[in-house]
Every structure is written in C-alpha cells, then in structure tokens.
Amino acid sequence: MQNQSVIVEISEQIAIVTINREHRRNALDRETLQLLHAALKEAETRRVGAIVLTGAGTAAFSAGGDIKAYASMTRAELVAGTDLAQELVSKMQEHQAPLVAAIEGYCLGGGLELALACDLRIAGAGAIFGLPEVNVNALPSVGGYQLARYIGFGRAEEMIVFGRRVNAEDALAWGLIAEVVPQGTALSRATDAAHELAGRADRATIARAKAMVRFGSTASDRTGRYLSLLLDEVQTSSDAFRAGVSGFTKS
Numbered sequence: 001m002q003n004q005s006v007i008v009e010i011s012e013q014i015a016i017v018t019i020n021r022e023h024r025r026n027a028l029d030r031e032t033l034q035l036l037h038a039a040l041k042e043a044e045t046r047r048v049g050a051i052v053l054t055g056a057g058t059a060a061f062s063a064g065g066d067i068k069a070y071a072s073m074t075r076a077e078l079v080a081g082t083d084l085a086q087e088l089v090s091k092m093q094e095h096q097a098p099l100v101a102a103i104e105g106y107c108l109g110g111g112l113e114l115a116l117a118c119d120l121r122i123a124g125a126g127a128i129f130g131l132p133e134v135n136v137n138a139l140p141s142v143g144g145y146q147l148a149r150y151i152g153f154g155r156a157e158e159m160i161v162f163g164r165r166v167n168a169e170d171a172l173a174w175g176l177i178a179e180v181v182p183q184g185t186a187l188s189r190a191t192d193a194a195h196e197l198a199g200r201a202d203r204a205t206i207a208r209a210k211a212m213v214r215f216g217s218t219a220s221d222r223t224g225r226y227l228s229l230l231l232d233e234v235q236t237s238s239d240a241f242r243a244g245v246s247g248f249t250k251s
Contacts, residue, residue: 005020005021005029005035006018006019006020006036007020007056008039008042010042010043010046012195013048013049013198014048014049014051014052014191014195014198015039015042015046015050016051016052017039017043017051017052017053018055019055019056019061019062022055022056022057022059022060024066025059025105025106026055026056026060026061026062026063026111027062028065028066028110029065030081033084036088037088037091040088040092040095043095044096044097048097048198049097049194049197049203050100050195050197050198051095051099051194052099052100052101052102052187052191053099053100053101053114055104057104057105058104058105058124059106060105060107060108061102061103061104061105061107061111061115061127062107062110062114063108063109064108064111064112064132064133065081065085065109065138067136085110085113085142086141086142086143089114089116092117093117093210094211095207096203096204096206096207097198097207098119099118099120100119100120100121100122100191100193100194101114101118101121101122101190102186102189102190102191103115103121103122103124103177104123104184104187105124105127105128106128107123107127107128108128108131108165109131109132109133109140110140112129112131113131113140113142113143113144113146114143116146117143120193121176121178122177122189122190123171123177123186124168124182124184124186125169125180125181127167127171127177128165128166128168129159129166129167129171129177130163130164130165130166131144131160133160134160134163135163147159149218150175151176152174155174205238212228216228
C-alpha cells in the first residue's frame with residue numbers, strides 16, 4: 001500500500017523495499033521497523049533473488065531513528081525498539097537473498113546501520129553518511145559497532161565519538177560504500193546490480209557465501225577455516241555445484 005511507511009515491490013525476482021516516510025527524512029519508527037521485518041519475510045516467502053533497500057525521494061535514504069518520538073517513550077519502550085532494530089539487522093545479514101542499499105541524501109544513525117547490514121552499498125553523489133547519536137546523548141547501538149570492520153578503528157571513532165559526517169567520495173575511498181553514481185540514479189544502478197547478483201548463482205550458494213563472509217571474517221582463523229569446510233561440504237554435494245562445474249567444463 002502506498003500510504004504505508006514501507007513499500008514492497010517485487011518484479012522479475014527482485015524486491016525493491018522503500019522506506020516511505022519522505023516527510024520525516026525516512027526516519028525509523030517502530031511501525032517502520034516492523035514493516036521492514038515483514039518485507040524481509042515476504043521476500044523470503046517469494047524466494048526473490050535479491051533485495052534493494054532504499055528511501056523515498058532523494059533527500060534521505062534514512063536519517064535514522066525518529067528522535068521526536070523518543071521524547072515520549074519510556075525506557076522499556078526505547079530498549080524494545082533497539083532490540084527490534086537489532087533483530088532486523090540480524091535478519092538482513094542472514095537473509096538468503098543479497099541486499100543492495102540504494103542511498104541518496106542523508107544516511108545517518110540507524111539509516112547507516114541498516115545500510116551496513118546490506119551486502120552492497122551504492123550511493124548518489126550527494127549522499128552524506130554519519131552516526132551523530134552522541135550529539136543527543138544517544139549511542140549507535142543497532143549496528144554502529146560494526147563500522148570499524150569496514151573503515152578501520154580510527155575512522156570509526158571519528159564518526160561515532162566525534163560525530164564526523166562523510167560525503168560520498170570519502171565514503172568510497174574509505175571502503176564504506178562500493179560505488180558512487182550521479183545523484184538521483186542510485187536506485188537504478190542498485191536495481192541493475194541486484195539483477196546481476198540474482199542471475200549469477202543459486203540462492204543457496206549466495207546464502208552460504210554471505211555466511212562465509214559475515215561469520216568467517218569475525219572468527220579466529222581456525223574457526224573460520226572450520227566454518228568454510230562445513231559450508232564447502234554442503235555446497236559440493238548440491239545440484240547447483242555440479243551444474244556449475246559441468247557448465248564450466250563445457251564452455
């Protein structure tokens with residue numbers, strides 16, 4: 001429904017999930033988080049090949065948590081909101097389909113944390129990235145702790161502790177995003193990338209590759225090797241593996 005705070009459009013095995021609160025810079029309230037959970041579930045039920053996550057309009061991918069709503073919330077409600085958002089990030093990271101973030105404008109706070117949970121981030125030239133929570137005496141507690149994995153400890157501290165905002169060019173140079181495209185074209189480019197990803201390999205293969213990167217990279221070398229071995233045992237016994245090898249040898 002177009003009046004909902006999240007819109008899901010599925011076509012040709014690609015799901016485009018839009019945070020639809022343009023009047024609030026696509027800020028994330030409880031309803032929006034719940035609808036994003038539902039969108040991921042629908043994408044899994046429909047067995048889509050890839051998901052594109054974006055924000056309505058070009059002013060903001062998402063400006064993060066709905067701070068105005070925080071003022072009237074109890075501590076229990078605030079903690080429950082963080083828990084709901086953390087669960088969403090986990091589901092994004094563990095989803096079988098790869099997720100591509102199409103970023104225009106502001107990508108701040110919880111918006112950046114959602115983008116970090118995606119597997120590929122493509123930004124328009126005018127995008128601005130930041131984790132400004134400390135400015136209102138809050139913390140980036142949904143997924144900000146992961147930032148150092150992408151850009152290093154020092155730069156992560158610049159953004160989290162000192163509140164530095166980063167433009168698209170610097171975000172690309174730092175490794176925070178994969179690609180910068182002309183302003184207003186991030187969704188188009190991300191959708192093309194989603195089609196490329198969806199057509200490249202079997203869904204289960206993509207899911208195992210995601211697991212290897214997400215979980216293997218944070219484990220010890222020994223644990224990472226063991227995880228890779230277990231995934232490889234499953235993969236090499238699959239029909240998709242045999243079809244891929246057979247097709248390669250015939251090419």
